[in-house]
Amino acid sequence: MISYDIVIIGGGPAGLAAAVSARKSGIEKILILERDKELGGILNQCIHNGFGLHTFKEELTGPEYAYRFIEQVLEEKIEYKLNTMVMDISPDRVVTAMSREDGMYQIQAGAVILAMGCRERPRGALNIPGYRPAGIFSAGTAQRLVNIEGYMPGREVVILGSGDIGLIMARRMTLEGAKVKVVAELLPYSGGLKRNIVQCLNDFGIPLKLSHTVVDIEGKEHVTAVTIAEVGKDMKPIPGTEERYTCDTLLLSCGLIPENELSNKAGIQMNPVTSGPIVNESLETNIPGVFACGNVLHVHDLVDYVSEEATKAGANAAKFVQNGSKDTAKGHVVELKATDGARYTVPCTVDVDKMEDLLTVRFRVGAVFKDSFVSVYFDDERVQHLKKRILAPGEMEQVILQKKKLQEVKDLKTITIKIEAE
Amino acid sequence: MYDVIIIGAGVTGSSIARQLSRYNASVCVLEKCEDVCEGTSKANSAIVHAGFDAAEGSLMAKMNVRGNELMGQLAEDLDIPFKRNGAMVVCIHKEAIDGLKTLYDRGIANGVKDLRILSREEALEMEPNLSDNVEGALYAPTSGIICPFMLNIAMAENAAVNGVDFRFNTKVEAIKRDEEGIWHLRTNNGEYTARYVVNAAGVYADIIHNMVSANKIKITPRRGDYCLLDKEVGGHVKHTIFPQPTNLGKGVLVSPTIHGNLIVGPTAVDLENKEGNNTTAAGIADLIAKANDHVKNLPMRKVITSFAGLRAHEANHEFIIKEVEDAPHFIDCAGIESPGLTSCPAIGEMVGGMLKEKMNLTEKENWISKRKGILNPQELSLEERNELIKKEPAYGQIICRCESISEGEILDAIHRPLGARSLDGVKRRTRAGMGRCQAGFCSPRVMEILHRELGLPLEEVTKSGGRSNIVIERTKGSNGGDEA
Numbered sequence: 001m002i003s004y005d006i007v008i009i010g011g012g013p014a015g016l017a018a019a020v021s022a023r024k025s026g027i028e029k030i031l032i033l034e035r036d037k038e039l040g041g042i043l044n045q046c047i048h049n050g051f052g053l054h055t056f057k058e059e060l061t062g063p064e065y066a067y068r069f070i071e072q073v074l075e076e077k078i079e080y081k082l083n084t085m086v087m088d089i090s091p092d093r094v095v096t097a098m099s100r101e102d103g104m105y106q107i108q109a110g111a112v113i114l115a116m117g118c119r120e121r122p123r124g125a126l127n128i129p130g131y132r133p134a135g136i137f138s139a140g141t142a143q144r145l146v147n148i149e150g151y152m153p154g155r156e157v158v159i160l161g162s163g164d165i166g167l168i169m170a171r172r173m174t175l176e177g178a179k180v181k182v183v184a185e186l187l188p189y190s191g192g193l194k195r196n197i198v199q200c201l202n203d204f205g206i207p208l209k210l211s212h213t214v215v216d217i218e219g220k221e222h223v224t225a226v227t228i229a230e231v232g233k234d235m236k237p238i239p240g241t242e243e244r245y246t247c248d249t250l251l252l253s254c255g256l257i258p259e260n261e262l263s264n265k266a267g268i269q270m271n272p273v274t275s276g277p278i279v280n281e282s283l284e285t286n287i288p289g290v291f292a293c294g295n296v297l298h299v300h301d302l303v304d305y306v307s308e309e310a311t312k313a314g315a316n317a318a319k320f321v322q323n324g325s326k327d328t329a330k331g332h333v334v335e336l337k338a339t340d341g342a343r344y345t346v347p348c349t350v351d352v353d354k355m356e357d358l359l360t361v362r363f364r365v366g367a368v369f370k371d372s373f374v375s376v377y378f379d380d381e382r383v384q385h386l387k388k389r390i391l392a393p394g395e396m397e398q399v400i401l402q403k404k405k406l407q408e409v410k411d412l413k414t415i416t417i418k419i420e421a422e
Numbered sequence: 423m424y425d426v427i428i429i430g431a432g433v434t435g436s437s438i439a440r441q442l443s444r445y446n447a448s449v450c451v452l453e454k455c456e457d458v459c460e461g462t463s464k465a466n467s468a469i470v471h472a473g474f475d476a477a478e479g480s481l482m483a484k485m486n487v488r489g490n491e492l493m494g495q496l497a498e499d500l501d502i503p504f505k506r507n508g509a510m511v512v513c514i515h516k517e518a519i520d521g522l523k524t525l526y527d528r529g530i531a532n533g534v535k536d537l538r539i540l541s542r543e544e545a546l547e548m549e550p551n552l553s554d555n556v557e558g559a560l561y562a563p564t565s566g567i568i569c570p571f572m573l574n575i576a577m578a579e580n581a582a583v584n585g586v587d588f589r590f591n592t593k594v595e596a597i598k599r600d601e602e603g604i605w606h607l608r609t610n611n612g613e614y615t616a617r618y619v620v621n622a623a624g625v626y627a628d629i630i631h632n633m634v635s636a637n638k639i640k641i642t643p644r645r646g647d648y649c650l651l652d653k654e655v656g657g658h659v660k661h662t663i664f665p666q667p668t669n670l671g672k673g674v675l676v677s678p679t680i681h682g683n684l685i686v687g688p689t690a691v692d693l694e695n696k697e698g699n700n701t702t703a704a705g706i707a708d709l710i711a712k713a714n715d716h717v718k719n720l721p722m723r724k725v726i727t728s729f730a731g732l733r734a735h736e737a738n739h740e741f742i743i744k745e746v747e748d749a750p751h752f753i754d755c756a757g758i759e760s761p762g763l764t765s766c767p768a769i770g771e772m773v774g775g776m777l778k779e780k781m782n783l784t785e786k787e788n789w790i791s792k793r794k795g796i797l798n799p800q801e802l803s804l805e806e807r808n809e810l811i812k813k814e815p816a817y818g819q820i821i822c823r824c825e826s827i828s829e830g831e832i833l834d835a836i837h838r839p840l841g842a843r844s845l846d847g848v849k850r851r852t853r854a855g856m857g858r859c860q861a862g863f864c865s866p867r868v869m870e871i872l873h874r875e876l877g878l879p880l881e882e883v884t885k886s887g888g889r890s891n892i893v894i895e896r897t898k899g900s901n902g903g904d905e906a
Contacts, residue, residue, distance in 0.1 A: 127728055
């Protein structure tokens with residue numbers, strides 16, 4: 001069996017940054033396995049700009065942002081395999097992969113970094129009633145058809161869901177000459193970034209109807225009309241509020257799901273809130289030497305955070321390869337909890353003895369909060385209290401923990417993140 | 423002129439076509455859609471029923487039990503998956519417990535083997551996720567699960583290999599009999615003539631019948647909504663779980679599918695619209711509520727798709743399989759609702775037998791009884807799979823990641839007899855697009871393969887024929903060439 005120090009599953013933004021970081025940490029034998037025909041992942045179809053403001057202090061398109069990392073992978077001569085599907089990861093880190101050229105083969109990995117990204121929630125999972133004709137796409141599939149294949153799915157569009165891809169596609173379809181009639185959002189707020197609502201809907205006069213959903217799809221062969229209705233507090237459509245839009249296309253942007261089929265098969269423990277692996281301060285899963293980063297871990301809003309997280313995962317995987325496999329003794333482990341409006345944390349646990357001096361904990365909130373506080377509790381004692389003008393589910397939040405502060409508290413068991421009114 | 427024309431390429435028409443392909447006769451199947459398995463056959467519970475439901479002495483009962491008997495050998499000959507997972511009819515009301523005995527007696531009278539009445543304890547031990555209210559159950563070990571697409575496709579494919587002509591996108595608009603007794607079928611694609619006609623038109627069987635007979639019949643489309651759940655929860659129950667039947671049918675069942683998903687449904691709503699296979703919010707809500715009566719903790723959050731099918735319901739709830747009295751040489755197969763899928767091998771045998779006798783047909787010497795299915799590389803060892811990929815590199819390229827379907831399987835589906843011509847055609851033959859992402863990932867890739875292999879412009883690649891094209895035109899900036 002061939003062997004590598006680190007095998008990275010996925011050559012998107014997370015995989016690329018993890019590879020570069022692992023190389024910079026001194027790892028020689030690194031292999032990236034990518035299922036598509038080029039590196040870059042979903043960024044390749046994100047031809048709009050706005051990427052990299054944090055990382056590079058400039059506005060790049062998706063492919064440009066990806067190329068900044070691809071360039072480093074090429075310079076560092078990191079090995080990668082394209083058109084290669086990973087079929088299985090075993091608990092002892094044997095990766096089974098397959099491609100046209102190489103057939104099906106196994107690799108023994110010193111460490112594995114999961115960087116498979118996420119996928120879109122399809123119509124079926126939303127239980128939208130009506131016919132099942134052509135003309136219904138998840139927003140990302142439509143984005144691929146338009147931006148990569150160069151084909152238009154239709155001329156008159158209704159969009160359900162105000163996730164970022166849906167918002168971006170509202171603008172993209174408009175620029176291609178289509179009429180986007182309405183964006184309906186089930187929740188009373190958008191799950192997308194504020195800047196995308198402004199730049200992709202408001203600037204083009206596309207109405208956003210909050211607390212609305214699709215209640216019927218017409219058309220036997222191809223979509224001919226879509227009916228939306230307002231929903232009440234119980235999320236059920238309110239009779240009498242139906243509005244029918246003739247259209248030939250329905251785009252769905254109703255949430256992203258981390259793609260953890262391989263992780264599940266490998267026996268990696270999942271967090272039901274994020275649908276991603278449960279990880280510790282090193283972004284390591286319950287299987288020693290298997291790390292996770294990017295959208296497979298939890299869905300991110302900005303790619304900059306993906307790169308940052310993946311850089312850490314790469315460095316930690318390197319450390320594991322260099323000495324960690326011997327160093328399995330656990331130190332003082334503290335649990336991280338999210339309550340009172342905070343939905344989850346990444347990581348889920350922190351080993352006070354092993355953590356670095358500063359640890360970024362990322363989380364999301366479950367509703368819109370105005371003029372509220374992000375509080376951090378060490379057991380029952382509040383240790384951080386940060387005022388926020390606005391907190392929204394679409395934007396990822398973070399707090400920073402200092403190692404020395406954690407060390408000061410004797411027998412610390414739980415760190416809790418809460419959203420408080422005062 | 424053909425000896426026999428069959429109208430409809432669902433499971434009934436395709437089974438009859440395969441049966442007739444044994445004989446020295448010219449046979450043609452006319453199908454209004456672009457593929458086989460486009461009507462009732464594609465959207466149903468996918469159950470091979472044991473046969474205790476249909477009324478004692480009815481043709482339906484006879485066909486059901488015989489169909490069930492034949493299915494094992496047929497599935498083997500056609501190389502399609504079939505499993506006798508057993509069914510349980512669950513009683514949850516003490517006062518209805520006698521109903522199980524009634525069903526048991528009817529089953530015995532119908533010739534169903536190995537039926538057994540289970541106590542509450544026995545039932546729960548076999549199926550721990552049954553409702554806490556279970557009082558007892560009827561157990562039918564001969565009940566099974568099958569893939570209706572693969573069964574339909576395989577029968578049609580085998581018929582085609584044995585010389586049956588299939589004409590797709592061909593809708594019968596009028597039928598006349600001339601003085602010599604020859605049937606003339608006017609279609610949107612010209613006229614077809616035949617000595618015998620078989621009406622296997624599903625929910626349209628009344629319209630076809632009424633073209634030739636003064637004794638009108640009516641087929642009511644009875645819609646059933648279904649939910650299909652992720653493979654992750656496919657093991658929630660092992661047997662097919664039925665409630666006790668009512669006058670609207672067998673009720674909402676919960677069952678594993680042959681491919682490892684969990685299916686919940688159907689509802690029963692009578693319609694006028696023969697194309698009304700849209701799901702409704704009320705229907706889905708109704709089936710979830712009903713399914714929860716018999717099975718607990720149903721993981722409805724794991725729904726990956728919902729769909730609706732139309733059963734071809736005839737008022738007497740009986741199969742009409744006979745030569746039409748005032749239309750000689752015209753044979754009806756009407757009212758083929760559940761257990762139609764189970765019965766199709768028996769209906770094929772019966773109608774084939776009728777025609778053999780009437781027309782004095784002789785058996786072909788070189789009839790090919792077996793059909794090899796699309797290779798499933800997932801059943802191969804790593805070494806075997808490597809050998810395959812070395813010979814056919816396309817088997818090394820995964821196109822549908824959810825179901826792990828390779829390009830090799832898709833190419834086979836396109837290029838075999840009666841091959842796939844659309845996304846749905848590929849999906850029903852290979853399962854590409856049937857997984858949890860519901861083709862979000864693979865549809866652009868399958869479109870590209872169809873475009874390349876069939877020489878179709880991408881704008882003409884469809885979801886399921888007709889006007890179901892996926893894209894309409896090139897974007898403004900694209901160069902109009904093949905590579906964007």
